[in-house]
Amino acid sequence: EAGVTQFPSHSVIEKGQTVTLRCDPISGHDNLYWYRRVMGKEIKFLLHFVKESKQDESGMPNNRFLAERTGGTYSTLKVQPAELEDSGVYFCASSQDQRGEQFFGPGTRLTVL
């Protein structure tokens, strides 16, 4: 069974540009989470989807970040416009039910210059 996949693995953009990260959860997992690790800090929660609905978006830093999960399958996280402090590793995780194990993808390393 394929695990959680994320694309791209690495993205380097300039300040002010737009970047879209993609996450494909494990098939059949209704719950999808986005997390971010900024250098030197702990991994922090961004938001949680249940199917196509946002269950909790309390961790989204500001309105430059937009997450979608059309059809309840894959999810995208768009950053527009990107700022220097958005650099970090963005992880996606999925779980079958809300209390279940969260399986993490390998992450997308975003560098904003």
Next chain:
Amino acid sequence: QKEVEQDPGPLSVPEGAIVSLNCTYSNSAFQYFMWYRQYSRKGPELLMYTYSSGNKEDGRFTAQVDKSSKYISLFIRDSQPSDSATYLCAISGGSNYKLTFGKGTLLTVNP
């Protein structure tokens, strides 16, 4: 005060040593306690999952939770070079299931 505190190390031990990794947390509403292992350039991988005080053992790994002290531990017996990784404690609870992570401890097991 951070919700979860974890000494980032680094921690370096010889092969075969017993390793002790620890976290403290501040919110007594947390109910679920996890340890993740993360190899370089990979995503976190779940090692242990507990939801009550006490010990849980899985092979060379033992997770310990003390809710009265808000203290969780991971013990690794007979450590191997392949155990070299970053170990992250993660906690969740209440009405939402988002994970709150510690900073992670970088462990190196030297052959």
